[in-house]
Structure formats: structure tokens, C-alpha cells
Amino acid sequence: xxFKFALFFGLTVxxxxxxxxxxxxxxxGGKHAKDAEQMFRASFRADNPxxxxxxxxxxxxxxxxxxxxxxxxxxxxxxxxxxxxxxxxYPVDGKLIGDWKxxxxxxxxxxxxxxxxxxxxxxxxxxxxxxxxxxxxxxxEIAYGTIGPSLREFGKIRGxxxxxxxxxxxxxxxxxxxxxxxxxxxFGLHSWLTPEQITHIVAFLIDPESPVNKD
Amino acid sequence: xxxxxxxxxVGAAVLAAFAGGVVAQDSKVADELAKYxxxxxxxxxxxxxxxxxxxxxxxxxxxxxxxxxxCDLGQGPGKLEGAYAxxxxxxxxxxxxxxxxxxxxxxxxTLQGFTQAEVTKQWFSRPGKESDIEALVxxxxxxxxxxxxxxxxxxxxxxxxxxxxxxxxxxxxxxxxFSCSICHGQEGKRIRLQELGNLTTKEGAGFAMKxxxxxxxxxxxxxTMQRRLIDCMRQxxxxxxxYLADSIVALETYLQKTATGTVMETPGIKR
Numbered sequence: 001x002x003f004k005f006a007l008f009f010g011l012t013v014x015x016x017x018x019x020x021x022x023x024x025x026x027x028x029g030g031k032h033a034k035d036a037e038q039m040f041r042a043s044f045r046a047d048n049p050x051x052x053x054x055x056x057x058x059x060x061x062x063x064x065x066x067x068x069x070x071x072x073x074x075x076x077x078x079x080x081x082x083x084x085x086x087x088x089x090y091p092v093d094g095k096l097i098g099d100w101k102x103x104x105x106x107x108x109x110x111x112x113x114x115x116x117x118x119x120x121x122x123x124x125x126x127x128x129x130x131x132x133x134x135x136x137x138x139x140x141e142i143a144y145g146t147i148g149p150s151l152r153e154f155g156k157i158r159g160x161x162x163x164x165x166x167x168x169x170x171x172x173x174x175x176x177x178x179x180x181x182x183x184x185x186x187f188g189l190h191s192w193l194t195p196e197q198i199t200h201i202v203a204f205l206i207d208p209e210s211p212v213n214k215d
Numbered sequence: 216x217x218x219x220x221x222x223x224x225v226g227a228a229v230l231a232a233f234a235g236g237v238v239a240q241d242s243k244v245a246d247e248l249a250k251y252x253x254x255x256x257x258x259x260x261x262x263x264x265x266x267x268x269x270x271x272x273x274x275x276x277x278x279x280x281x282x283x284x285x286c287d288l289g290q291g292p293g294k295l296e297g298a299y300a301x302x303x304x305x306x307x308x309x310x311x312x313x314x315x316x317x318x319x320x321x322x323x324x325t326l327q328g329f330t331q332a333e334v335t336k337q338w339f340s341r342p343g344k345e346s347d348i349e350a351l352v353x354x355x356x357x358x359x360x361x362x363x364x365x366x367x368x369x370x371x372x373x374x375x376x377x378x379x380x381x382x383x384x385x386x387x388x389x390x391x392x393f394s395c396s397i398c399h400g401q402e403g404k405r406i407r408l409q410e411l412g413n414l415t416t417k418e419g420a421g422f423a424m425k426x427x428x429x430x431x432x433x434x435x436x437x438x439t440m441q442r443r444l445i446d447c448m449r450q451x452x453x454x455x456x457x458y459l460a461d462s463i464v465a466l467e468t469y470l471q472k473t474a475t476g477t478v479m480e481t482p483g484i485k486r
């Protein structure tokens with residue numbers, strides 16, 4: 001699996017590289033980028049709680065992805081990927097595959113984490129992975145999005161060896177460890193999901209009994 | 216409203232005539248199309264708000280007991296035709312790029328003598344609490360119906376705002392690493408079953424911008440563009456920019472520039 005992945009990735013990069021070399025795309029905002037950042041920061045009410053405002057902070061990955069419109073040159077992308085690999089943490093017991101039934105629930109939950117004065121989530125609202133927003137998973141769920149690739153029969157196709165399990169865990173924990181500036185959130189890095197919750201989603205994808213891998 | 220309906224009917228008929236010659240079949244199609252549009256036009260609750268906005272525009276109100284009929288939305292005092300479609304725009308008197316809502320509030324403050332806080336207190340409606348701003352913006356928007364969006368951001372201040380809007384469009388942050396671009400920067404994608412427009416193209420931005428203000432069935436209310444964009448920020452799990460904030464006007468300037476040339480169909484009706 002890893003070899004196939006690497007080969008595919010290598011080919012993708014090779015075919016994309018000349019395009020990068022030919023024209024450097026201007027960073028969004030051009031010469032007004034600094035002013036734009038200042039203006040954006042000044043756009044919020046003074047009585048926003050401090051912890052809400054921390055959501056505007058950008059780490060190096062976010063800043064770089066903005067600068068390159070999510071298409072960084074490969075060298076810079078690699079640097080970001082290394083940075084993100086280093087953030088991945090594992091469950092204390094070291095078990096990376098959990099309960100697919102819990103994972104199935106988490107994949108469907110799209111609520112949680114909304115803040116603000118107009119329509120915040122009530123306290124204690126469950127947060128999920130919201131996987132179906134972007135991915136096809138179990139056959140029976142037809143209301144799936146297409147921003148990410150279909151993961152239907154993921155385990156059936158990719159197998160359930162340790163490398164695959166670790167890859168899926170890592171990908172959910174920090175998607176940018178593999179593809180810098182991907183659209184996919186970094187669920188573990190931001191503590192959106194706990195390591196344990198991530199193991200359940202891993203099981204949902206890989207366990208042969210999971211509806212993802214059933215007809 | 217009736218005039219608009221007539222225009223739609225004539226438009227549909229003309230369209231049909233051009234499409235394939237005037238034969239019985241085409242006129243039948245045109246009839247069906249017209250009937251469908253008539254049903255939609257009659258069914259859009261935003262039309263009621265448009266009528267209310269028309270009344271508010273002409274009514275003498277506020278400490279200065281004045282109407283808004285001398286309000287300059289960029290086409291000259293009291294000129295409403297095409298004004299919405301040409302906003303946001305740089306205004307010399309305020310030395311600012313303003314969108315329809317910030318300009319309207321400016322008029323209510325300067326012409327009618329309201330304070331900004333009074334005017335913006337109910338900037339969007341809640342159940343049982345109507346919003347004058349929603350009504351006025353729906354009325355002003357309808358005066359651009361059928362006209363081309365014309366906000367190319369040629370003035371240096373407008374061009375600067377459009378660039379700053381572009382910056383915000385690609386800016387990633389928050390606990391989900393979101394930006395506007397990750398959902399609205401590609402063709403043919405959807406979230407769950409909801410189709411997503413690519414706002415970086417004329418067609419995509421045009422499709423998004425031409426139907427606002429819009430009655431949102433899921434919300435049971437008309438939403439203005441400020442309301443729409445501030446809610447996008449909420450969905451991105453960021454704090455909400457304040458009403459009329461420059462960052463929202465900048466995003467609108469960026470989107471209207473990209474959408475320029477698209478024909479307005481407002482008030483719209485949406486999910």
C-alpha cells in the first residue's frame with residue numbers, strides 16, 4: 001500500500017511540477033496582504049471572549065498555505081509535512097484501531113464548535129468528525145459530499161495491516177503530514193477529536209465488519 | 216412586482232423565440248416556463264418585504280423627520296435603478312468603499328438623524344422581530360433586478376478592497392483549518408448533498424451574488440449579503456465579524472468584481 005501510495009504521489013508531483021515552475025502565482029492580497037490581515041483582525045467586536053479570538057491565529061502551515069493558495073512548491077510542502085508529522089500523538093495504550101460502531105456515529109456528526117453572538121452551539125454539543133460532509137463511506141448513506149475522495153470499501157481495497165492502520169490514524173490526526181495544504185482538517189492536532197475517537201473512525205474505515213466494507 | 220412579472224413573461228417569450236423559432240411547441244414551453252416563474256414570483260415571501268422596504272424608503276422618519284429619497288447609493292441622490300448591482304463602491308464623502316448596507320446605514324444616520332446603534336440594533340430579523348434594514352435592502356436590490364452586476368473595482372480604493380477580500384478568501388485558521396476557498400475554490404463539489412459554487416470564477420461568483428437578498432426557506436427569513444457572509448464565518452468556527460465590518464465589505468468587493476457581468480435575479484429564494 002505504502003509503495004503504491006508513494007508511486008502515485010510521485011507521479012502526481014512530477015506532472016504538477018512544471019506548472020509551478022512556469023508561473024509563480026501572486027500571493028492573495030498582493031501588496032495589500034499585510035493591510036488585509038490587520039483589517040481582518042480589526043473586524044471583530046471588542047467583547048469577543050479571548051478564546052474565541054484565538055481561533056484567528058495561524059500556525060506556520062496555515063500562513064504558508066494562504067500564501068500559496070493551498071498549492072505550495074513541493075520543497076516547501078515537504079517542509080510543512082515534516083512539521084506536521086512531528087505533531088502526531090498516539091493513545092496511551094498504543095491501540096490504533098477501536099470500535100467501528102462508535103466511528104460510524106462520529107462520521108455522521110457535523111455539529112459542534114460554533115461560537116459567536118448570533119447562533120452558537122449550546123454548551124456540551126457533541127463534536128464529530130463530519131466525514132460524510134466530504135467523503136462517501138457506507139453504501140447506505142447517500143447524503144455524502146465530494147470535496148474529498150470516496151472512501152467506500154476502504155478496508156476491503158487497502159487491507160488491514162499495521163501500516164495501513166497507522167496511515168489512517170495519522171491521516172485523520174494530521175492530514176497535512178501527508179499532503180501539505182489539503183482541504184482536510186487536522187482533527188488530532190486541534191484536539192477536535194481525541195486520539196481514542198480517532199481510533200474509532202479508523203475502525204469504521206478498516207474493520208471488515210464496518211458498513212464501509214459491506215455491500 | 217407586477218411590472219417585474221410582466222418583464223419576466225416577456226423575457227421568457229423572447230428567449231423562446233430566439234431559442235428555436237416561433238412554433239407551437241416553443242410557445243407551449245414558454246407558457247410552462249412562465250407559469251413556473253409566476254408561481255415562484257407569487258410565492259416568494261421576500262416580495263412582501265420589498266413592498267415594506269418601498270414604504271420605509273419614502274416615509275419621513277427619525278429625529279430629522281426625513282425620508283431616504285435623497286440617499287445617494289452611488290448613482291446620485293435618490294437614484295435606485297442599478298445601484299445595488301454597482302456596489303460596493305468608493306464614496307468620496309466618506310472616503311470609504313461601502314456596500315449597500317453600510318451606505319444605507321450612512322443615509323439613515325446623516326439624512327434621518329438616527330444613531331448608528333439605533334439603526335443597526337435589529338440588522339437582521341428574528342422570529343417576531345422584523346428588520347427595517349432587511350426590508351430596505353430587499354427593496355433596493357429589486358431595483359437592480361434584470362441588470363448586470365457592474366462592480367469592476369476600477370477605482371484604486373475599490374481595487375485595494377477587492378485584493379484584501381481575496382486575501383480573506385484564502386486565509387486559513389480555526390480548529391478545522393477552514394478558509395472560504397477550501398469549499399468554494401473548486402468546480403463541481405458538494406457538502407453532503409448541497410452543491411458548492413466555485414466563487415473564483417465569473418459564473419460561480421455570479422450564481423452566488425445575483426440572487427441576494429434572498430428568502431431562505433430553512434431560516435424562514437430574508438438574508439442580506441452581510442448576513443450571509445457573517446454566517447459563513449460562523450460555520451467556519453471563527454468568531455463573527457461585526458456588522459458592516461470592512462472585512463465583509465472587502466469580501467463582497469472581491470466577489471462582486473468576479474461576478475461582474477452576471478444578470479441580477481433578486482430577491483432570490485434559496486434553501
